[in-house]
Every structure is written in C-alpha cells, then in structure tokens.
Amino acid sequence: MYEIDPDRLDLAREFKACIYGRHSGELQRVLNRMRGGANAGRFVIVCTKRHREWVLARMGQRAGDPLEPVPGYFFGSEEEAEWVVFKLRWRELTGRELPIE
Amino acid sequence: MTLAIVGYADRMSVRPGDTLKVMVSCETGAASYRAQLVRLVCGDDSPNGPGYKERPVEHSINGTYPGRRQRINAGSYVVVPASPLLESVTSFTLQALIWPTTPGRGAQTLLSRWDATRQAGYALQIDEAGALALRLGDGHKHEIFSTGAPLDARVWYRVSASFDAETRAVRVSQQRLRERARDPSAAMLEATTRVVPSVPTQTPFLMAAHGAGEQVGRLVTGGHYNGKIEAPRLVRQALAPGDTGEPVAAWDFAREIPGDDIVDVSGHGLDGVAVNLPARAMKGHLWNGEVHRWSEKPEHYAAIHFHDDDLYDAGWETDFELAIPSDMKSGVYAVKLTAGEPREDGGHEGFVTFFVLPPKGKTTAPVAFLASTATYMAYANSHHGWDDPLSEITYGSLLEFTPTSLFLNARREFGVSTYDVHTDGSGSCYSSRLRPILNTRPKYSLWNFNADLHIIDWLEASGQAYDVITDEALQAEGPALLKRYRAIVTGTHPEYHTRRMLEAIDGYLQGGGRLMYLGGNGFYWRIAFHPEKPGVIEVRRGESGTRTWIAEAGEYYLSFTGEMSGLWRASGWSSHKLVGISFGSEGFDVSSYYRRRPGSFDPRATFIFEGVGADEKIGDFGAVGGGAAGLELDIVDPRLGTPPHTLVLASSENHSNVYLMTPEELISTYPGLDGIEDSRVRADMVFFETPNGGAVFSTGSIAWAGSLGHNGYANNVARITGNVLRRLLDPAPL
Numbered sequence: 001m002y003e004i005d006p007d008r009l010d011l012a013r014e015f016k017a018c019i020y021g022r023h024s025g026e027l028q029r030v031l032n033r034m035r036g037g038a039n040a041g042r043f044v045i046v047c048t049k050r051h052r053e054w055v056l057a058r059m060g061q062r063a064g065d066p067l068e069p070v071p072g073y074f075f076g077s078e079e080e081a082e083w084v085v086f087k088l089r090w091r092e093l094t095g096r097e098l099p100i101e
Numbered sequence: 102m103t104l105a106i107v108g109y110a111d112r113m114s115v116r117p118g119d120t121l122k123v124m125v126s127c128e129t130g131a132a133s134y135r136a137q138l139v140r141l142v143c144g145d146d147s148p149n150g151p152g153y154k155e156r157p158v159e160h161s162i163n164g165t166y167p168g169r170r171q172r173i174n175a176g177s178y179v180v181v182p183a184s185p186l187l188e189s190v191t192s193f194t195l196q197a198l199i200w201p202t203t204p205g206r207g208a209q210t211l212l213s214r215w216d217a218t219r220q221a222g223y224a225l226q227i228d229e230a231g232a233l234a235l236r237l238g239d240g241h242k243h244e245i246f247s248t249g250a251p252l253d254a255r256v257w258y259r260v261s262a263s264f265d266a267e268t269r270a271v272r273v274s275q276q277r278l279r280e281r282a283r284d285p286s287a288a289m290l291e292a293t294t295r296v297v298p299s300v301p302t303q304t305p306f307l308m309a310a311h312g313a314g315e316q317v318g319r320l321v322t323g324g325h326y327n328g329k330i331e332a333p334r335l336v337r338q339a340l341a342p343g344d345t346g347e348p349v350a351a352w353d354f355a356r357e358i359p360g361d362d363i364v365d366v367s368g369h370g371l372d373g374v375a376v377n378l379p380a381r382a383m384k385g386h387l388w389n390g391e392v393h394r395w396s397e398k399p400e401h402y403a404a405i406h407f408h409d410d411d412l413y414d415a416g417w418e419t420d421f422e423l424a425i426p427s428d429m430k431s432g433v434y435a436v437k438l439t440a441g442e443p444r445e446d447g448g449h450e451g452f453v454t455f456f457v458l459p460p461k462g463k464t465t466a467p468v469a470f471l472a473s474t475a476t477y478m479a480y481a482n483s484h485h486g487w488d489d490p491l492s493e494i495t496y497g498s499l500l501e502f503t504p505t506s507l508f509l510n511a512r513r514e515f516g517v518s519t520y521d522v523h524t525d526g527s528g529s530c531y532s533s534r535l536r537p538i539l540n541t542r543p544k545y546s547l548w549n550f551n552a553d554l555h556i557i558d559w560l561e562a563s564g565q566a567y568d569v570i571t572d573e574a575l576q577a578e579g580p581a582l583l584k585r586y587r588a589i590v591t592g593t594h595p596e597y598h599t600r601r602m603l604e605a606i607d608g609y610l611q612g613g614g615r616l617m618y619l620g621g622n623g624f625y626w627r628i629a630f631h632p633e634k635p636g637v638i639e640v641r642r643g644e645s646g647t648r649t650w651i652a653e654a655g656e657y658y659l660s661f662t663g664e665m666s667g668l669w670r671a672s673g674w675s676s677h678k679l680v681g682i683s684f685g686s687e688g689f690d691v692s693s694y695y696r697r698r699p700g701s702f703d704p705r706a707t708f709i710f711e712g713v714g715a716d717e718k719i720g721d722f723g724a725v726g727g728g729a730a731g732l733e734l735d736i737v738d739p740r741l742g743t744p745p746h747t748l749v750l751a752s753s754e755n756h757s758n759v760y761l762m763t764p765e766e767l768i769s770t771y772p773g774l775d776g777i778e779d780s781r782v783r784a785d786m787v788f789f790e791t792p793n794g795g796a797v798f799s800t801g802s803i804a805w806a807g808s809l810g811h812n813g814y815a816n817n818v819a820r821i822t823g824n825v826l827r828r829l830l831d832p833a834p835l
Binding site: 020021022023025028031032035036037038039042043044045046047048049050051052053054057059063064066067078081082085 | 146147148445446447486487488490493494497498499500501502503504507510511513524544690691755757758776777
C-alpha cells in the first residue's frame with residue numbers, strides 16, 4: 001500500500017494549482033490512494049443548488065445506506081470541494097494537518 | 102431531498118397518430134401536479150453550455166391533475182394461478198434445487214402458497230438466520246420449522262419440506278449436491294406441528310416470493326429470494342428426503358427460456374409465468390463447461406436466477422393519454438411535470454421524455470438524428486457511484502450526488518440498469534423502460550440523452566431541418582427506417598446494438614448512405630431486444646471490455662435470442678469496420694483537443710476543413726470537460742477493420758493520467774497505460790467513402806458535441822460538423 005509522505009507539501013501545492021488534468025506521477029499516487037478503496041465513509045458532495053452550491057457528506061458503511069452529512073461545509077464549485085476534501089483526506093491518511101490554505 | 106414527482110410513458114418512440122400513456126406519481130404527497138408538453142432543444146442548464154432550451158407545445162394534456170402516489174412492486178417471481186388441483190393438496194412435499202446468494206439477509210421465500218396478510222398457507226423459506234425452514238399457518242396461528250443450519254452462499258443444495266395432514270409430521274431437509282468436508286450445513290429436521298395449514302382460496306403458488314396482498318388489482322409480493330432455483334416440484338404426499346413421488350406439478354425451467362412461460366412437465370397443466378424478468382438461461386447444477394450456448398443443452402441451463410430488485414413493468418395506472426397530432430414536428434419531447442414549490446435543487450420537476458418520429462414511410466427532412474434509445478435503456482436508473490467503489494478513481498473527481506441520484510439510492514424498487522449489480526452482487530443483464538427512468542432527462546449530467554441534446558441544439562441553431570428516429574424503431578423496422586435519408590447523425594454515445602440494428606446501418610452505408618458518428622465508444626456491446634415483450638433489452642458482459650460486472654462462466658449467451666453477447670468485437674464486428682474506429686480509452690476529469698493529421702490535407706477531405714487553419718487546435722473549448730476530445734475515445738486499427746482508404750483527419754492529444762486504455766486493447770497488464778505515456782490514448786477523427794457514393798465521418802469522442810455551442814456556435818468544432826453535414830446532404834456521390 002502506498003503511503004503518503006506528509007512532508008511532500010509540493011504535491012499538495014501541485015494539486016491546488018491544477019485540480020483536474022495532468023499530474024505528476026507522485027501526485028497521481030497520492031490521489032489514487034485517496035480515491036481508491038471501499039466506499040464506506042467516502043467523502044462525497046451533494047448538489048443543493050444546481051451548478052451553484054454543494055455540501056459535504058460521507059457514504060454509509062454498506063451499499064445502499066444513506067449518506068451521512070458532514071455539517072459546516074458549503075462549496076461554490078467542485079474545485080473548491082476537491083481541495084477541501086484533499087486536505088481532509090491528507091489529515092486522515094497522514095495524521096497531520098496540511099499547512100496550506 | 103426526495104423528488105417531488107416522477108413518471109414514465111408506455112412508449113419511447115411514437116409517430117403522429119399514436120397515443121402515449123403517461124403514468125405519474127407524486128412522491129411527496131402533492132395534492133396536484135402540472136403537466137406541460139415541451140419540445141426539447143437543449144437540456145444543458147450549466148453556466149458553461151449553450152443554455153437550457155425547451156419549447157412549450159400547445160396540447161390538450163397541458164394542465165393540472167390530481168396527485169397521487171403510485172407504488173412499485175419490485176422483485177422477480179413465478180406465479181402459478183390458483184386451481185382446483187392446487188386447492189386439493191393437503192399433505193405435500195416441496196422440493197427444489199437451490200443456489201442461494203444472500204442466505205442470512207432476511208427471510209426469503211422459495212416456494213409458497215402463503216398469504217402474508219392472513220398468515221395462512223405454507224411456504225418453504227430461507228429464514229432470518231439463513232437456514233431452510235417450513236412455515237405453516239392457518240390464519241390464527243403459525244409455526245416455523247427450521248433446520249437451524251445456515252446455508253452457504255453460491256452452492257447448490259437439494260432442499261425439501263413435507264407435511265403429513267394425517268400425522269401432522271413435518272420434515273425439512275437441506276443437503277449440498279457436492280459434498281464438502283466439515284460441512285455444517287447438511288441438516289434435517291423432523292417434528293410434529295400443531296398447525297394444519299389453511300390456504301386461502303385463490304392464493305397462487307409462487308416461487309421466489311409469497312403473496313402479501315393486493316394493490317389496485319395487482320398481486321403484491323414479499324419475501325423475495327435472491328439466488329437460483331431449479332426443478333421445483335410439488336408432490337401430494339409427505340415424502341422422505343430423496344424420494345421423488347408422483348408430482349402434482351414439476352416445473353422445468355429449461356423449457357421456453359426466451360420468454361416468461363414456466364412449463365409444468367407433470368402433465369397436470371400447472372403452468373406459470375415469470376414476473377419482473379428473473380434471469381433465465383442461467384446455468385444449473387448440471388453445467389460442467391461442456392457447452393456454453395444454452396440452446397445446445399438446455400438441461401444444463403435449467404435454473405432461473407431471481408433478484409429482489411428485478412423489475413420489468415411498474416404497472417402504474419395511467420394519468421392521461423397524449424395523442425400525437427398528425428402535424429407534430431419530429432423531435433425530442435417531454436411531458437414536463439411539476440409538483441409543489443420550486444426548489445433550488447430542481448427536485449420539483451420531472452420529465453417523461455419521448456421521441457416523435459415522422460409519419461411511417463415518410464421523411465420530413467433529409468437528415469435523421471438517430472437517438473440511442475438502446476443505450477439510454479442500458480443506463481436506465483444507473484446507480485453509478487453508489488455501489489461501485491471504483492467510481493471516484495475512474496472519474497478522477499469527487500462523487501457528486503443530486504436529488505435524483507439520492508432518490509435512486511433510497512428507492513431501489515425503481516430497478517437497476519445494466520451497469521449495476523443486483524443486491525446479491527450478480528450482474529444485471531436486463532433493463533426495461535416501463536418504469537420511471539430518472540436519468541434520461543434534461544437538466545441532468547451531460548451524458549447520453551442530455552449530451553445528445555447538444556446535437557439537437559446545434560441542428561436547430563444551424564437552421565437544419567431534421568427528423569428524429571430511434572434505436573427501438575430501427576430494431577422494429579430495420580433498413581426501411583434509414584433508406585430515405587441522405588444522412589444519419591448519431592448521438593454522442595451509441596453504445597448498444599443488436600445484429601438487426603448493425604446490419605441495417607451497414608446495409609444503409611453499403612447502399613450509398615452517409616453516416617456522421619458524433620461520439621465515442623459506439624457500436625460496442627451486443628444486445629437483444631426481447632422479440633415479443635416491449636421495451637426491454639438484454640446484455641451479458643462477457644470476457645472482455647470495460648465493464649462494471651462480469652458475467653459468470655457459461656452465461657455469455659442471451660436468453661432472449663440465444664446469441665452470444667459481449668463486445669461486438671468478439672463477434673467479428675468491431676466498429677472499426679462500420680465507422681473506422683473503436684473504443685480505446687476513457688477518462689472523466691478534463692477533455693482535450695485535436696490536432697490535424699496528414700489525412701486532413703488530402704484533397705478528399707478539403708470540404709471538411711474549409712475555414713479551419715492548418716495549425717488550429719480543434720475543440721480546445723467546450724461544455725464537457727472543457728474540450729471536444731473527452732470521456733470515451735475511439736481509435737483506428739486496420740487489423741480490426743478500419744478500411745484501408747480511411748483518412749485520419751485529426752487526433753486528440755495531451756490527455757491526463759486519468760485516461761487509461763480499455764482492457765480489450767491489452768494482452769496483459771503493464772505500466773504506462775495512461776494518457777501521458779500511451780500514445781493510443783487519443784481520439785481519431787476519420788473519414789472514408791462507402792460504396793455507391795456514401796461516406797462515414799467519425800469524431801471518436803463523446804465530448805465532441807459539447808463543443809458545438811461554444812461562442813454562439815462560431816467555432817471550429819461546429820464548422821467541421823457543419824461542413825461535413827452540408828456535403829453529406831449533397832446528393833453528388835462522395
């Protein structure tokens with residue numbers, strides 16, 4: 001299993017600069033680790049105002065379970081949500097806060 | 102966030118003079134709803150697209166209707182009508198071979214004459230703990246006799262249960278067909294019951310479910326079983342395990358596999374009907390790999406696989422009938438349904454979409470848009486994202502859920518698509534349109550139906566008269582549907598075809614027809630429409646291809662027709678032969694652009710690039726991922742059938758890491774298969790002439806149409822598309 005190096009802040013900066021599109025091989029490994037695996041607890045977004053607002057949620061433990069809302073997160077774009085979830089996953093997977101706003 | 106209103110129609114393809122029945126359900130209790138007929142021009146309501154466009158159509162159905170909630174009784178089963186012979190049975194033995202897939206996930210009924218509303222009758226079941234059990238009830242009290250030994254999943258068992266009306270002796274037995282060491286699941290229970298089962302008159306004999314009342318004159322069922330049943334029997338005496346006895350009924354599922362008929366081979370005529378499309382042509386306990394085509398040895402395919410989320414026809418009551426006027430313009434239409442207050446998430450709106458073809462035997466335009474209704478059906482009510490853990494890593498972006506996708510997750514009775522697995526993990530090989538289909542609508546993701554409306558929007562903006570025809574009409578009418586048109590334009594993703602459909606398109610092209618394939622991943626899966634049942638397709642996802650499930654060994658042949666399913670490529674009909682290109686890669690993060698290739702400078706292609714510079718990036722803009730080359734991409738391959746005179750006009754480049762080669766292009770796995778490292782990750786735009794003055798133009802990208810509307814339709818994607826269509830409509834031979 002690939003482990004994310006919490007000192008590689010350059011990879012986080014690379015992602016923030018280019019959310020979608022070509023990434024370095026090492027950043028792609030980080031993203032694969034974050035996006036892969038089972039669905040249980042996966043961060044997802046829910047559209048509350050078409051094309052204007054999304055909120056954060058996590059998937060349930062089993063297929064078919066309802067989403068569990070994660071209160072306090074409102075996004076004005078998918079890119080904004082991607083960056084916030086990247087930071088949340090960074091903390092969960094490395095045990096460290098990502099010191100980049 | 103549930104949807105306020107949903108509906109469906111009895112048909113998807115209609116002609117002037119036809120009548121469409123529309124069924125509606127108000128899901129949040131609205132006392133009334135509004136219906137408005139609209140012609141759809143563009144369904145893209147995103148800020149990056151050409152803008153949402155619908156045209157209200159005057160019609161007598163427009164108005165306000167009383168709201169009501171209509172229910173769906175999902176889950177497949179076999180019903181044998183009540184009969185004097187069944188009524189005469191007192192002592193009995195129920196026998197079957199079973200291959201359960203979800204033992205332990207709730208009580209599931211195998212064979213029954215049981216009325217759950219009265220707690221009366223008898224039922225052979227798998228109980229809550231996953232063990233075989235016999236349930237007996239007289240309407241006042243009931244008893245359950247369980248072996249207490251949980252069954253293993255996906256293993257064949259011989260099961261039986263008997264009741265002796267004289268002695269009240271009960272015997273329940275389960276035995277693996279293939280023994281295994283340390284098997285705790287072989288079990289037999291003998292007991293005496295206090296209950297003499299009393300079956301309410303008119304209670305049918307059911308398989309894979311039991312009766313749970315009636316609703317609007319239709320049987321409601323419960324206790325749906327997941328798994329296979331083979332050779333069920335009902336005997337009029339209490340037998341010891343292993344004894345066969347003289348049956349009252351013995352059903353052979355190897356008979357009449359393509360249809361719904363369930364044949365009683367006992368000679369007593371207790372035939373039944375399969376409801377909600379359980380999977381047939383499923384291998385039974387005898388299957389040993391000797392044959393793979395069920396028609397060669399039906400006795401090896403004597404099992405039916407039932408699922409608790411199978412659905413064919415929702416069977417709702419009709420809310421209103423929509424007569425198609427004789428002068429109704431051919432096009433894409435919807436009955437727009439609204440209930441309750443407007444919501445910012447759009448959940449107050451529903452769309453029942455359909456297609457109006459020109460009068461039969463006539464055309465009203467020189468070009469026809471061929472709506473990919475088989476593909477729309479294949480994806481109908483897809484649960485992408487919910488059940489497939491590969492979704493996010495494949496998309497390269499966060500999973501995004503909408504009121505519609507939340508509704509589909511919560512309301513599994515609306516049925517699954519052919520991309521989903523059933524609740525027991527087995528692949529869903531059938532999909533019906535006789536139910537609310539919530540993802541074939543405008544104001545939805547730019548995929549299939551809603552992406553195809555970009556082409557309609559461009560035709561309208563161009564002032565080009567067009568007819569709309571459909572896959573289902575092509576299946577029904579064959580080559581006659583196409584032959585009057587100078588050109589046919591496909592949608593963005595014409596992925597599913599029957600042999601008849603492919604042969605009709607091929608025959609059209611061989612006869613001088615012209616085709617614009619404005620998509621990617623086209624002509625990919627081999628399917629069948631049911632020859633008699635309306636509105637249902639079948640696919641078996643065979644040994645290769647980009648799949649969300651894989652058919653079990655020995656189950657690659659279609660139950661509807663006996664044909665092999667899987668990729669058309671595996672049947673010698675790769676789309677390279679038909680349209681010059683075939684699926685090569687996919688990715689879903691961002692789209693890219695094309696560069697002209699030497700073929701574009703061939704004099705034969707001059708007309709295509711009029712007004713396009715030699716070094717222009719083609720389609721470095723668009724509503725789908727920001728480029729014309731994206732989502733699913735096709736490439737040439739002369740070895741697989743790309744005609745030798747094909748001109749490769751342009752190819753896309755600069756795709757991301759998320760774009761990866763499709764498995765059928767790989768003989769093994771190895772590093773370097775993404776859009777950065779593998780040069781085959783690209784879309785090839787091609788042109789070639791066909792005999793008798795015809796031609797094919799293919800773009801090889803699902804995202805192409807999303808770029809047509811950029812900059813007010815003044816862009817090089819629209820220019821190329823327009824150049825090609827103009828020439829293809831010119832009767833001069835190409």
